[in-house]
Amino acid sequence: MQAFAKAHPNIALIKYWGKRDTAKNLPAVDSLSLTLGDLWTNMNVHFSSSYSRDQLEINNIADDQNISRVSRCLDSIVGKSRPFANIISECNFPIAAGLASSSSSFSALVVAANNAIGNKYDTQLLASQAGSASGSAARSMLGGIVELNNTQNDIEIKQLSSVERWPLKVIIAITNKEKKSISSSQAMKLSASSSPFYSSWINNQEADMSEGRLAIKNKDFERLAAVSEHNCLKMHSVMWTTRPSVIYWNEASLNCMHAIREMQKTGEAVFFTMDAGPQIKAVCLPENEAKIAQRLSEIKGVVCVMKSKLGYAPISRVIK
Numbered sequence: 001m002q003a004f005a006k007a008h009p010n011i012a013l014i015k016y017w018g019k020r021d022t023a024k025n026l027p028a029v030d031s032l033s034l035t036l037g038d039l040w041t042n043m044n045v046h047f048s049s050s051y052s053r054d055q056l057e058i059n060n061i062a063d064d065q066n067i068s069r070v071s072r073c074l075d076s077i078v079g080k081s082r083p084f085a086n087i088i089s090e091c092n093f094p095i096a097a098g099l100a101s102s103s104s105s106f107s108a109l110v111v112a113a114n115n116a117i118g119n120k121y122d123t124q125l126l127a128s129q130a131g132s133a134s135g136s137a138a139r140s141m142l143g144g145i146v147e148l149n150n151t152q153n154d155i156e157i158k159q160l161s162s163v164e165r166w167p168l169k170v171i172i173a174i175t176n177k178e179k180k181s182i183s184s185s186q187a188m189k190l191s192a193s194s195s196p197f198y199s200s201w202i203n204n205q206e207a208d209m210s211e212g213r214l215a216i217k218n219k220d221f222e223r224l225a226a227v228s229e230h231n232c233l234k235m236h237s238v239m240w241t242t243r244p245s246v247i248y249w250n251e252a253s254l255n256c257m258h259a260i261r262e263m264q265k266t267g268e269a270v271f272f273t274m275d276a277g278p279q280i281k282a283v284c285l286p287e288n289e290a291k292i293a294q295r296l297s298e299i300k301g302v303v304c305v306m307k308s309k310l311g312y313a314p315i316s317r318v319i320k
Contacts, residue, residue, distance in 0.1 A: 001083065005112035007314035009093070009104040010035045010139045011170065011281050013228040013273060014212045017201065017235045018192045025132045026155065028192075029205040031148045032212045033139040034283070035162070035168075036170060037311025041101070043072075043108035044088040044319070045116055047188065051084035056091045063264075073106060073133040077113040085113075093306065094177045096108045102134035107141050107314055109133075115316040127157045138209065143312035145208075145216055160216045164308045169289045171282040173296040173305040175252035184276040187239065187246040188203035194243040201238050221285060225264075227269035228283070239276075248277050254302025256280040259295055268292065 010033040018028035030174050042068045046170075054071045056063045074085055085217045087109070095101040114121050118214060125143050131138030131148075138157055139146045145161040145168075162237045179270055191198055208231045215224035239246040253274065270284040270292050 001114045001116045001168050003045055003115035003316055004289060004319055005045075005108040005115065005314050005316040006040055007043070007104045007108035007140050008035050008037055008135060008143075009041070009101060009110065010313035011273060011275060012136065012139075013283070014056060014205070014231050015235050015273075015275070016135060016148075017238060018188050018198065019135070021035050022189075024154075025135055025152065027131075027135050027148070028202055030150055030158070031139070031155050032043045032209065032216070033136070033146050033148070034051065034141060034168065034170060035146060035311040035313075036308040037141045038308035039104070039306070039311075040091070041104035041108045041265075042090045043105070043112045045109065045112040046080070046086045046100060047083040047116060048086070051086055053302050054084050054087070056087045056089070058095070059091060067134060073109055073129065074113055076129045076132065077110055077126075077134045078117055079128045090175065094174065094189065095179070098185075103136040103140045105222065106130045106137035108135040109202050110137075111141075111314040111316045113319055116228045122252045126220050133154055139314060144310055147213070154188070160213065161219075161311060166216070166310075167286060168310055170285050170308045170310075171284065171289065171293045171296060172235040172300070173252070173256045173280040173282070174303045174306065175250055175278045175280065175301055175310050177303060178279050180248060187242070187276060190244075190246065191238050195241045197234075197238045197241050200272065201234060204234075221269050225269075225283075228273050229271050238272065249274070250278045250301065253280055255277045255301065256282075256296055259299060260292075263292065 012033045014025040014032040016029045016031040042114045043297050091106045097308050111125045127138040129140040139148050142159045144163045173221045201266045209242050211227040269288050273281050
Protein backbone atom coordinates (compact mmCIF):
# COMPACT_ATOMS: atom_id res chain seq x y z
CA MET A 1 0.00 0.00 0.00
CA GLN A 2 2.24 2.74 -1.32
CA ALA A 3 1.62 5.41 -3.94
CA PHE A 4 3.06 8.67 -5.28
CA ALA A 5 1.11 11.72 -6.40
CA LYS A 6 1.98 15.11 -7.84
CA ALA A 7 -0.44 18.01 -7.56
CA HIS A 8 -0.38 21.74 -8.22
CA PRO A 9 -1.52 24.68 -6.11
CA ASN A 10 -4.14 27.09 -7.37
CA ILE A 11 -4.81 30.78 -7.03
CA ALA A 12 -8.34 32.10 -6.74
CA LEU A 13 -9.52 34.85 -9.07
CA ILE A 14 -12.98 35.02 -7.52
CA LYS A 15 -12.08 34.18 -3.96
CA TYR A 16 -13.62 32.63 -0.91
CA TRP A 17 -13.06 34.08 2.53
CA GLY A 18 -14.90 32.55 5.45
CA LYS A 19 -16.68 29.28 6.25
CA ARG A 20 -20.36 28.42 6.22
CA ASP A 21 -19.65 25.25 8.22
CA THR A 22 -16.45 25.20 10.23
CA ALA A 23 -16.87 21.57 11.31
CA LYS A 24 -16.94 20.39 7.68
CA ASN A 25 -14.61 23.19 6.52
CA LEU A 26 -17.12 24.28 3.87
CA PRO A 27 -16.44 27.66 2.24
CA ALA A 28 -18.89 30.50 2.70
CA VAL A 29 -19.01 31.36 -1.02
CA ASP A 30 -18.31 29.92 -4.46
CA SER A 31 -14.93 30.58 -6.12
CA LEU A 32 -12.97 30.48 -9.41
CA SER A 33 -9.30 29.55 -9.64
CA LEU A 34 -6.29 28.91 -11.88
CA THR A 35 -4.23 25.74 -11.38
CA LEU A 36 -0.48 26.55 -11.52
CA GLY A 37 1.47 24.02 -13.58
CA ASP A 38 5.05 25.01 -12.67
CA LEU A 39 4.49 24.91 -8.93
CA TRP A 40 4.03 21.47 -7.41
CA THR A 41 3.92 19.20 -4.40
CA ASN A 42 5.18 15.63 -4.69
CA MET A 43 3.70 13.24 -2.14
CA ASN A 44 4.69 9.68 -1.26
CA VAL A 45 2.27 7.81 1.04
CA HIS A 46 3.26 4.41 2.41
CA PHE A 47 0.90 2.40 4.64
CA SER A 48 2.49 -0.39 6.63
CA SER A 49 1.78 -2.43 9.76
CA SER A 50 5.42 -1.94 10.66
CA TYR A 51 4.84 1.72 11.56
CA SER A 52 3.89 2.55 15.15
CA ARG A 53 2.38 5.94 14.27
CA ASP A 54 1.79 8.26 11.35
CA GLN A 55 4.91 10.17 10.33
CA LEU A 56 5.19 13.28 8.15
CA GLU A 57 8.24 14.75 6.49
CA ILE A 58 8.09 17.99 4.49
CA ASN A 59 11.11 19.02 2.42
CA ASN A 60 13.35 16.65 4.39
CA ILE A 61 12.22 17.97 7.80
CA ALA A 62 10.02 15.98 10.21
CA ASP A 63 6.73 17.83 10.83
CA ASP A 64 4.79 16.93 13.96
CA GLN A 65 2.72 20.12 13.92
CA ASN A 66 0.58 19.11 10.92
CA ILE A 67 0.45 15.34 11.40
CA SER A 68 -2.95 15.30 13.12
CA ARG A 69 -4.52 17.18 10.21
CA VAL A 70 -2.90 14.81 7.72
CA SER A 71 -3.97 11.76 9.74
CA ARG A 72 -7.60 12.88 9.78
CA CYS A 73 -7.49 13.33 6.02
CA LEU A 74 -6.07 9.83 5.52
CA ASP A 75 -8.77 8.42 7.80
CA SER A 76 -11.43 9.93 5.53
CA ILE A 77 -10.03 8.06 2.52
CA VAL A 78 -8.68 4.79 3.93
CA GLY A 79 -10.70 4.44 7.16
CA LYS A 80 -9.78 4.75 10.81
CA SER A 81 -8.76 1.09 11.07
CA ARG A 82 -6.02 1.61 8.46
CA PRO A 83 -2.33 0.87 9.02
CA PHE A 84 -0.18 3.82 10.04
CA ALA A 85 1.46 5.79 7.23
CA ASN A 86 4.77 7.38 6.41
CA ILE A 87 4.16 10.52 4.34
CA ILE A 88 7.01 12.25 2.53
CA SER A 89 6.19 15.59 0.91
CA GLU A 90 8.33 17.81 -1.30
CA CYS A 91 7.31 21.28 -2.47
CA ASN A 92 9.11 23.61 -4.91
CA PHE A 93 7.71 26.91 -3.59
CA PRO A 94 7.43 28.65 -0.17
CA ILE A 95 5.07 27.02 2.34
CA ALA A 96 2.49 28.86 4.49
CA ALA A 97 3.39 32.13 2.77
CA GLY A 98 0.26 32.88 0.77
CA LEU A 99 0.89 30.57 -2.19
CA ALA A 100 -1.74 27.95 -1.33
CA SER A 101 0.74 25.22 -0.47
CA SER A 102 -2.02 23.36 1.38
CA SER A 103 -4.07 23.16 -1.82
CA SER A 104 -1.45 21.10 -3.63
CA SER A 105 -0.46 19.17 -0.50
CA PHE A 106 -3.90 17.86 0.43
CA SER A 107 -4.98 17.19 -3.14
CA ALA A 108 -1.77 15.16 -3.62
CA LEU A 109 -2.38 13.41 -0.29
CA VAL A 110 -5.91 12.21 -1.10
CA VAL A 111 -4.97 11.14 -4.63
CA ALA A 112 -1.95 9.14 -3.41
CA ALA A 113 -3.95 7.52 -0.60
CA ASN A 114 -6.78 6.63 -2.98
CA ASN A 115 -4.35 5.11 -5.46
CA ALA A 116 -2.69 3.08 -2.69
CA ILE A 117 -6.02 1.41 -1.86
CA GLY A 118 -7.02 0.73 -5.47
CA ASN A 119 -8.71 3.96 -6.65
CA LYS A 120 -11.99 3.42 -4.82
CA TYR A 121 -13.22 7.00 -5.07
CA ASP A 122 -13.96 9.46 -7.88
CA THR A 123 -12.67 13.00 -8.30
CA GLN A 124 -15.69 14.71 -6.74
CA LEU A 125 -15.48 12.68 -3.55
CA LEU A 126 -11.72 13.18 -3.33
CA ALA A 127 -12.25 16.92 -3.83
CA SER A 128 -14.68 16.92 -0.93
CA GLN A 129 -12.21 15.11 1.34
CA ALA A 130 -9.29 17.33 0.29
CA GLY A 131 -11.49 20.38 0.84
CA SER A 132 -12.38 19.24 4.34
CA ALA A 133 -8.67 19.52 5.18
CA SER A 134 -7.94 22.68 3.16
CA GLY A 135 -10.73 24.65 1.51
CA SER A 136 -8.68 25.51 -1.58
CA ALA A 137 -7.39 21.93 -2.05
CA ALA A 138 -10.63 20.84 -3.71
CA ARG A 139 -9.94 23.15 -6.67
CA SER A 140 -6.51 21.58 -7.24
CA MET A 141 -8.22 18.32 -8.17
CA LEU A 142 -8.78 19.75 -11.66
CA GLY A 143 -6.61 21.65 -14.12
CA GLY A 144 -6.97 24.87 -16.07
CA ILE A 145 -9.64 27.25 -14.76
CA VAL A 146 -11.81 25.68 -12.05
CA GLU A 147 -15.09 26.60 -10.41
CA LEU A 148 -16.03 25.48 -6.91
CA ASN A 149 -19.71 25.59 -6.01
CA ASN A 150 -21.35 25.18 -2.63
CA THR A 151 -24.08 22.58 -2.81
CA GLN A 152 -26.58 22.02 -0.01
CA ASN A 153 -24.36 19.81 2.13
CA ASP A 154 -21.02 19.73 0.33
CA ILE A 155 -19.03 21.22 -2.56
CA GLU A 156 -18.80 20.51 -6.28
CA ILE A 157 -15.95 21.29 -8.67
CA LYS A 158 -15.90 21.64 -12.45
CA GLN A 159 -13.46 22.79 -15.09
CA LEU A 160 -14.54 25.95 -16.90
CA SER A 161 -11.61 26.12 -19.31
CA SER A 162 -8.82 23.72 -20.20
CA VAL A 163 -5.13 24.57 -20.26
CA GLU A 164 -5.15 24.45 -24.04
CA ARG A 165 -8.29 26.54 -24.56
CA TRP A 166 -6.98 29.61 -22.72
CA PRO A 167 -3.26 29.24 -21.88
CA LEU A 168 -2.91 32.12 -19.44
CA LYS A 169 0.37 32.75 -17.65
CA VAL A 170 0.98 33.73 -14.04
CA ILE A 171 3.98 35.65 -12.72
CA ILE A 172 4.42 35.49 -8.95
CA ALA A 173 6.36 38.23 -7.19
CA ILE A 174 7.65 36.75 -3.93
CA THR A 175 7.98 39.61 -1.44
CA ASN A 176 8.52 37.54 1.70
CA LYS A 177 9.29 33.81 2.03
CA GLU A 178 8.62 33.67 5.76
CA LYS A 179 5.62 31.94 7.30
CA LYS A 180 2.74 34.39 7.65
CA SER A 181 1.90 35.72 11.10
CA ILE A 182 -1.70 34.46 11.16
CA SER A 183 -3.13 31.49 9.29
CA SER A 184 -5.97 31.86 6.81
CA SER A 185 -8.27 29.75 8.98
CA GLN A 186 -7.71 31.94 12.03
CA ALA A 187 -8.09 35.13 10.01
CA MET A 188 -11.35 33.97 8.42
CA LYS A 189 -12.90 33.33 11.83
CA LEU A 190 -11.90 36.80 12.99
CA SER A 191 -13.31 38.41 9.85
CA ALA A 192 -16.64 36.61 10.13
CA SER A 193 -17.07 37.72 13.73
CA SER A 194 -15.80 41.30 13.55
CA SER A 195 -15.64 42.89 10.08
CA PRO A 196 -18.59 45.18 9.29
CA PHE A 197 -18.07 44.36 5.61
CA TYR A 198 -18.26 40.57 5.97
CA SER A 199 -21.99 40.18 5.25
CA SER A 200 -21.69 42.44 2.19
CA TRP A 201 -18.79 40.29 0.96
CA ILE A 202 -20.98 37.17 1.17
CA ASN A 203 -24.05 38.78 -0.38
CA ASN A 204 -22.25 40.20 -3.42
CA GLN A 205 -20.17 37.17 -4.35
CA GLU A 206 -22.59 35.66 -6.86
CA ALA A 207 -22.49 38.80 -9.02
CA ASP A 208 -18.70 38.46 -9.27
CA MET A 209 -19.01 34.74 -9.99
CA SER A 210 -21.44 35.41 -12.85
CA GLU A 211 -19.13 38.07 -14.28
CA GLY A 212 -16.13 35.75 -14.00
CA ARG A 213 -17.92 32.84 -15.69
CA LEU A 214 -18.97 35.05 -18.59
CA ALA A 215 -15.44 36.42 -19.02
CA ILE A 216 -14.01 32.90 -19.11
CA LYS A 217 -16.69 31.65 -21.51
CA ASN A 218 -15.85 34.46 -23.96
CA LYS A 219 -12.11 34.53 -23.20
CA ASP A 220 -12.56 38.20 -22.40
CA PHE A 221 -9.31 39.13 -20.65
CA GLU A 222 -10.23 42.72 -19.79
CA ARG A 223 -13.50 41.63 -18.22
CA LEU A 224 -11.78 38.92 -16.19
CA ALA A 225 -9.10 41.41 -15.10
CA ALA A 226 -11.65 43.94 -13.85
CA VAL A 227 -13.73 41.51 -11.79
CA SER A 228 -10.71 39.63 -10.41
CA GLU A 229 -8.94 42.74 -9.15
CA HIS A 230 -12.17 44.10 -7.67
CA ASN A 231 -12.94 40.82 -5.92
CA CYS A 232 -9.40 40.63 -4.54
CA LEU A 233 -9.55 44.15 -3.11
CA LYS A 234 -12.97 43.52 -1.59
CA MET A 235 -11.63 40.46 0.22
CA HIS A 236 -8.68 42.40 1.59
CA SER A 237 -11.04 45.20 2.67
CA VAL A 238 -12.78 42.61 4.84
CA MET A 239 -9.41 41.63 6.29
CA TRP A 240 -8.36 45.21 6.95
CA THR A 241 -11.61 45.95 8.79
CA THR A 242 -11.32 42.81 10.92
CA ARG A 243 -10.53 43.35 14.61
CA PRO A 244 -7.63 43.17 15.03
CA SER A 245 -6.82 44.06 11.42
CA VAL A 246 -5.40 41.30 9.24
CA ILE A 247 -2.88 42.90 6.90
CA TYR A 248 -0.77 40.62 4.73
CA TRP A 249 0.51 43.33 2.38
CA ASN A 250 3.97 44.85 2.63
CA GLU A 251 5.58 47.76 0.81
CA ALA A 252 6.76 45.59 -2.06
CA SER A 253 3.26 44.11 -2.49
CA LEU A 254 1.81 47.60 -2.91
CA ASN A 255 4.57 48.69 -5.28
CA CYS A 256 3.90 45.63 -7.45
CA MET A 257 0.23 46.58 -7.66
CA HIS A 258 1.15 50.11 -8.73
CA ALA A 259 3.55 48.73 -11.36
CA ILE A 260 0.84 46.46 -12.78
CA ARG A 261 -1.61 49.36 -12.94
CA GLU A 262 0.99 51.41 -14.81
CA MET A 263 1.54 48.56 -17.28
CA GLN A 264 -2.21 48.36 -17.83
CA LYS A 265 -2.21 52.05 -18.80
CA THR A 266 0.35 51.34 -21.52
CA GLY A 267 -1.76 48.54 -22.98
CA GLU A 268 -0.24 45.45 -21.36
CA ALA A 269 -2.71 42.60 -20.83
CA VAL A 270 -2.11 41.92 -17.14
CA PHE A 271 -3.92 42.07 -13.82
CA PHE A 272 -3.05 41.35 -10.21
CA THR A 273 -4.51 39.20 -7.50
CA MET A 274 -3.36 38.47 -3.98
CA ASP A 275 -4.37 35.87 -1.42
CA ALA A 276 -3.74 35.56 2.32
CA GLY A 277 -0.07 36.45 2.10
CA PRO A 278 2.22 39.17 0.72
CA GLN A 279 2.89 37.60 -2.68
CA ILE A 280 1.51 39.30 -5.80
CA LYS A 281 0.25 37.16 -8.68
CA ALA A 282 0.19 38.84 -12.08
CA VAL A 283 -2.04 37.04 -14.58
CA CYS A 284 -1.31 37.78 -18.23
CA LEU A 285 -1.46 36.58 -21.80
CA PRO A 286 1.57 34.57 -23.01
CA GLU A 287 2.96 37.37 -25.18
CA ASN A 288 3.19 39.70 -22.17
CA GLU A 289 4.94 37.29 -19.80
CA ALA A 290 8.61 38.24 -20.27
CA LYS A 291 8.06 42.00 -20.01
CA ILE A 292 5.90 41.73 -16.89
CA ALA A 293 8.28 39.32 -15.16
CA GLN A 294 11.18 41.67 -15.84
CA ARG A 295 9.32 44.71 -14.51
CA LEU A 296 8.25 42.98 -11.29
CA SER A 297 11.76 41.64 -10.68
CA GLU A 298 13.06 45.23 -10.66
CA ILE A 299 10.84 46.33 -7.76
CA LYS A 300 12.57 46.88 -4.43
CA GLY A 301 11.61 44.20 -1.94
CA VAL A 302 10.78 41.52 -4.50
CA VAL A 303 12.86 38.54 -3.40
CA CYS A 304 12.36 36.56 -6.58
CA VAL A 305 9.93 36.05 -9.43
CA MET A 306 8.36 32.72 -10.34
CA LYS A 307 6.61 32.06 -13.65
CA SER A 308 3.95 29.45 -14.30
CA LYS A 309 1.73 28.23 -17.05
CA LEU A 310 -1.63 26.71 -16.17
CA GLY A 311 -1.49 23.16 -14.89
CA TYR A 312 -3.38 19.89 -15.03
CA ALA A 313 -5.13 17.65 -12.53
CA PRO A 314 -2.99 15.58 -10.13
CA ILE A 315 -1.16 12.52 -11.42
CA SER A 316 -0.46 9.38 -9.40
CA ARG A 317 1.11 5.96 -9.57
CA VAL A 318 1.35 2.92 -7.31
CA ILE A 319 4.81 2.10 -5.98
CA LYS A 320 5.56 -1.61 -5.71
